[in-house]
Each structure stands twice: as C-alpha cells, then as structure tokens.
Amino acid sequence: xxxxxxxxxxxxxxxxxxxxxxxxxxxxxxxxxxxxxxxxxxxxxxxxxxxxxxxxxxxxxxxxxxxxxxxxxxxxxxxxxxxxxxxxxxxxxxxxxxxxxxxxxxxxxxxxxxxxxxxxxxxxxxxxxxxxxxxxxxxxxxxxxxxxxxxxxxxxxxxxxxxxxxxxxxxxxxxxxxxxxxxxxxxxxxxxxxxxxxxxxxxxxxxxxxxxxxxxxxxxxxxxxxxxxxxxxxxxxxxxxxxxxxxxxxxxxxxxxxxxxxxxxxxxxxxxxxxxxxxxxxxxxxxxxxxxxxxxxxxxxxxxxxxxxxxxxxxxxxxxxxxxxxxxxxxxx
Numbered sequence: 001x002x003x004x005x006x007x008x009x010x011x012x013x014x015x016x017x018x019x020x021x022x023x024x025x026x027x028x029x030x031x032x033x034x035x036x037x038x039x040x041x042x043x044x045x046x047x048x049x050x051x052x053x054x055x056x057x058x059x060x061x062x063x064x065x066x067x068x069x070x071x072x073x074x075x076x077x078x079x080x081x082x083x084x085x086x087x088x089x090x091x092x093x094x095x096x097x098x099x100x101x102x103x104x105x106x107x108x109x110x111x112x113x114x115x116x117x118x119x120x121x122x123x124x125x126x127x128x129x130x131x132x133x134x135x136x137x138x139x140x141x142x143x144x145x146x147x148x149x150x151x152x153x154x155x156x157x158x159x160x161x162x163x164x165x166x167x168x169x170x171x172x173x174x175x176x177x178x179x180x181x182x183x184x185x186x187x188x189x190x191x192x193x194x195x196x197x198x199x200x201x202x203x204x205x206x207x208x209x210x211x212x213x214x215x216x217x218x219x220x221x222x223x224x225x226x227x228x229x230x231x232x233x234x235x236x237x238x239x240x241x242x243x244x245x246x247x248x249x250x251x252x253x254x255x256x257x258x259x260x261x262x263x264x265x266x267x268x269x270x271x272x273x274x275x276x277x278x279x280x281x282x283x284x285x286x287x288x289x290x291x292x293x294x295x296x297x298x299x300x301x302x303x304x305x306x307x308x309x310x311x312x313x314x315x316x317x318x319x320x321x322x323x324x325x326x327x328x329x330x331x332x333x
Contacts, residue, residue, distance in 0.1 A: 007061045011253045013075025013083050020073075020087050021136050024128050032094035034084040035124040035143040036064070036101070039155030041080040044117065053080070054229055055112045056119060063110075064101050079231060081147070091127040098123045098158040106156055122150035126161040137250075210288045211314045225257035225305055232256060232306045236295050240308050243283065243293050249310035260302040289317050 008016065017033065024031040038044075038057060045053035061082055065074050068086070077083035086097065102121055109116030124146035126139060142161050150159035244251060280294040291310045296303055 007058075007065060007082070008073060008075030010076055010078070013073060013077065013085065014253070016073045016075070017083070017085050018136060020085055023087075029088055029128070030090050031128040032084075032086040032089035032091075032097070033126050033139065033143065034086070034094075034098055034101075035077060035140075035147045036060075036082040036084060037122050037147045037151060038080055039120045039122055039151055040118075044119070050229070050231075052112065056110050056117055057082070059110045059112055060105055060119065060121065063104055067101060067104055068097075079229070089127070094125055094127050095158065095160070098125045102156065102158055120156035122147055122155045123158045124150060124161060125158055210317065221255070221257050221305070221307065222259065225259050228256055228258040228304070230256065230258060230299065230304060232295070232304055233297055236297050236304075236306060240293055240295055240306065244308065244310055247284075247291065247310075247312070248316055249291055249293075249312055251308060252311050253309040254306065255309070256304065256306045258299070258302050258304050286312075289314070 007013075020031055023029065038053075038060060041053055041057070044056055057076070057080065061074060061076070064082070064084070068074065068084070071087060072089075073085040075083055084101075086094065089097065102123055105119060105121045110119050111117075124143045126143055126146075139161075146159040146161050150157050153159075243249075280292065283293060283295065285292045285294075289312045291312055293308045293310060294305065296305045298304075
C-alpha cells in the first residue's frame with residue numbers, strides 16, 4: 001500500500017489491529033486506536049448519492065493518512081467510518097494526534113469532482129491504558145459508542161473512551177499446591193469422567209490447530225460477481241444476523257458483490273441460485289471453525305450477493321458431537 005493513495009480494507013485493518021494488540025501485550029508497548037466518522041456522511045449520501053459519500057470518505061482518508069507516521073495504519077471500518085491504529089503512541093500523543101486529524105478536515109472543504117464539500121469528523125480514541133489486551137471486540141464496541149456519542153454532541157470533536165469501560169484482569173496470587181498425589185488422582189478421575197460423559201472433549205486436543213488459527217477463508221464467489229460498495233437491504237442484514245445469533249457465531253468480515261443483469265439475466269439468475277444452493281447448503285458452509293453465511297437479493301441492475309465470514313467460539317467448536325470431532329481428525333490424516 002502506497003500512502004496517501006490507498007487505505008486498508010476492513011479485513012486487513014482488523015488483522016493489523018489484532019497483530020498490534022498482541023505486540024502491545026507482549027512487549028508492553030503503547031498503542032492508540034481511533035474510530036473516525038464523518039458527521040455529514042448521511043446528508044451527503046442522501047443529497048448527492050452514495051458514490052459521492054464514498055468519494056468524500058476516500059478524500060478524508062487521504063488527508064488523514066498524509067498526517068500520520070509511515071508505520072501507522074488506516075483502513076475502512078464501515079460504510080462511513082475509518083479505523084486508525086497508531087503504534088508506539090503514548091496517551092498524551094494520541095490526544096494531540098486526534099485533534100490534529102480533526103482540525104485537518106474541519107479547516108478546509110473536501111475537494112471532490114471540482115466542488116468543495118464542507119465536512120467534519122468525530123473521533124473516538126482509546127489508548128493502551130484504557131483497555132485490556134484480550135478484549136479487542138469489546139474495545140471496538142466501546143469505540144463505536146464513543147464515536148456515536150461525539151456525533152450526538154454536535155460532532156467535530158474527539159471523544160476519549162472511558163477507563164472504567166475496560167477493567168484490567170488481575171492475575172490471581174499463586175498458591176503452593178499440596179497433596180500432589182490427591183491432585184493426580186483427581187485429575188485422572190476427571191479424565192475418565194470426561195471420556196465417558198463428553199467424548200468430543202477427549203478429541204479436543206487434536207483440534208488445537210483450529211482453535212489457535214483464526215485466519216479467515218476467502219468466500220467462494222462466482223467469477224462474474226464483482227465486489228461493490230452497494231449495501232444489502234435491512235431485511236437481508238437482519239436475516240444474516242439472526243442466523244449468526246442462532247448458531248452462536250462471531251462475525252469476522254463481510255463481502256458483497258453484484259452480478260449485473262444482461263440479455264440472459266433469467267438464465268444467469270438460475271445458475272447463480274444453483275451455485276448458491278450447492279456451495280451454501282441451507283445458507284451456510286462450515287470448514288473447521290470457519291462458517292460462511294450467504295444471502296442473495298434482486299436489486300436494480302442485477303443480483304446482490306452478501307457473504308459473512310464467521311467464526312465459531314472455541315468452546316462450542318470442541319463441544320460438538322464426538323463423531324464430528326473424529327471426522328475432522330480423519331480428514332487431516
């Protein structure tokens with residue numbers, strides 16, 4: 001990626017955040033994370049079209065990127081939000097940087113297609129002193145709350161995330177273990193009971209590779225399906241969300257593509273539906289812990305296909321039926 005002409009997509013910026021999260025915990029370094037929202041995005045999109053809103057977001061991203069250090073990261077978090085990950089950034093430096101970025105947008109119009117558009121941004125800021133290193137998803141939720149709060153208070157402001165939102169985990173005091181023979185006997189009895197009562201857990205050690213590997217699978221999209229910024233309908237999003245909740249899945253990413261209509265639209269539509277049914281039986285596809293959920297809908301100009309990349313929680317994954325667990329082991333052999 002060459003700054004300032006490009007920014008990371010959602011999957012990449014979240015992966016970079018996870019990496020810096022782990023590094024900050026391991027090395028004790030400082031980290032600043034910012035969620036940036038355009039205060040006037042909905043107004044710009046409704047009055048001038050969603051494509052114009054995307055252009056404004058892109059120009060703002062370029063302006064912010066030009067003020068950041070070469071080893072900082074910026075990417076698109078949502079339709080109207082940007083996520084910034086600044087490494088080796090102390091809390092006082094994070095506040096100064098956030099104010100500098102805010103002022104850079106507010107001080108002059110955004111030039112798009114030869115026209116100047118006035119826009120401001122609201123930033124939610126969290127530093128390594130505000131969060132515990134094993135709660136990245138909670139951090140993102142709190143950043144979203146703080147960013148919406150900043151917009152609700154008039155926008156064009158920096159809203160720090162409260163320290164109270166992220167209680168640090170304290171390590172329990174180590175106690176000297178006595179009665180090693182009793183402990184060994186209890187452990188052996190527990191293993192026997194586990195083997196008899198929950199055979200899937202006895203197979204769990206073979207699944208450790210899946211538990212620690214949370215990399216995502218690329219969704220198998222049709223060759224004629226072009227990635228698009230067009231958003232799926234609320235009904236489709238609610239349907240996908242209900243499927244996720246029903247299966248207890250964690251959303252890791254989302255991809256939307258569009259198959260344009262043509263003279264042979266009806267026959268193409270039939271083939272697309274057949275592809276969707278074969279790949280996603282019942283709307284889902286599971287590969288180890290990775291679960292892909294797909295839905296399609298007719299929109300003006302073609303068919304919109306949305307695929308969500310989800311992850312099954314590790315405790316639910318290894319607590320599946322024993323037969324499925326051993327099938328996985330046989331697959332690896």
